[in-house]
Amino acid sequence: MAKPDPQAPATTTMGPAWTWQGGWLQQARHLPSPNFGERPAQALVDLVVVHSISLPPGEYGLEVSAHFFVTRLGEVWQFVDCDARAWHAGASSWRGKDRCNDDSIGIELEGLEGLPFESAQYAALENLCEAIAARYPVAHLAGHEHIAPGRKRDPGPGFDWPRLRGLLSRHQATANWQLPPRAGQPST
Secondary structure (H helix, E strand, O other): OOOOOOOOOOOOOOOOOOOEEOOEEOOOEEOOOOOEEOOOOOOOOOEEEEEEEOOOOOOOOOOOOOOEEEOOOOOEEEOOOOOOEEOOOOOOEEOOEEOHHHHEEEEEEEOOOOOOOOHHHHHHHHHHHHHHHHHOOOOEEEEHHHHOOOOOOOOOOOOOHHHHHHHHOOOOOOOOOEOOOOOOOOOO
16 A cells, blocks of 8 residues: 555545545545554444544644544544544444444534534534545444543534434435434434
8 A cells, every 4th residue: 555645735525426445535634643553353343433522633742533524614634543442532432332432433522512513614524524434334433422421521512413314314424324313213
């Protein structure tokens, strides 16, 4: 596999023709992180986990990582090959499975818990989810707060889950993804 180009420009419009080179989305800016591992042999990537982060991007001192980062302007950066396990979920459980890092793709949104996210970020997230669905058999999307309740609170109350649900419903590949239940509904 060719090495990703860290000088490649970031993009906010991916369009319908996503190109992958292995687990690297070619429409994203590539900034490889040293913090990742191999996925277990039996792992099937079927979950996307949404996070929020306000730390300066590219600082890996805590040995954590996510596959993607979406800036406030909607630029998409990729830190980890999606075929590898990024270290974004920590102690976690969702859809009856523990260790969500094993079979998920982590997406960090630039922003703070409780504050609203930008329209450009929702558009980029919609496009990124569609691109991921073109390569991986994803069926679930959750926030860090859902997979690690009591330990994590991101992306938090500023994230508009109904808005994302509506955006994903516009695409055949993501329309049936299971998202966290709406308030008052039981979790899956």
